[in-house]
């Protein structure tokens with residue numbers, strides 16, 4: 001993709017979803033609740049989750065990886081001078097870190113993009129420590145949106161727009177069931193918890 005199109009894509013995402021989901025990301029950081037060790041965010045996009053996770057936790061190293069240079073350009077802006085955040089352009093189906101590097105991995109609204117989920121699940125499993133957890137979140141187009149989970153300004157974004165996006169960039173029950181089956185067929189096996197978290201579906205896979 002042309003550089004300027006990539007940059008525009010990152011900017012557009014950052015100015016839209018990058019603002020709407022801040023509270024939701026805060027709830028996820030609280031959900032994962034890792035204050036020290038190493039955290040991998042797969043498909044980190046504009047990197048706000050990385051910033052929220054790393055902030056105030058100097059003993060935590062957060063690594064955000066994404067295939068998109070445009071998204072990473074935005075993530076670098078948000079990272080500022082934070083010493084405990086590393087951002088790298090990388091396809092999650094080939095993670096360059098050694099086995100057992102991370103205590104936790106997250107993938108938020110990224111799985112619906114994955115070209116090769118089996119390879120990504122294998123790689124995330126490999127780079128987690130034994131007992132490490134992989135949290136996969138995808139927006140559910142039919143979910144109730146709990147109070148305080150979307151950051152609206154003057155009524156924007158309206159509910160109808162969000163649901164339209166989640167139909168396109170989230171997972172309905174059939175897609176979700178397909179992803180869960182792939183997890184169960186991956187090295188993570190059947191030790192997987194399938195729950196809701198706000199307006200997201202969430203899989204917690206343990207190595």
Ligand SMILES: C[S@@+](CC[C@H](N)C(=O)[O-])C[C@H]1O[C@@H](n2cnc3c(N)ncnc32)[C@H](O)[C@@H]1O
Pocket residue numbers: 017042043044045046047065066067068071090091092093107108109110113114115169
């Ligand atoms: C909808 S964005 C979500 C970004 C961020 N996690 C969030 O919650 O806003 C999905 C991201 O996943 C990234 N992505 C898709 N496939 C990927 C892969 N195989 N490896 C790394 N990143 C990937 C995309 O480039 C994109 O930035």
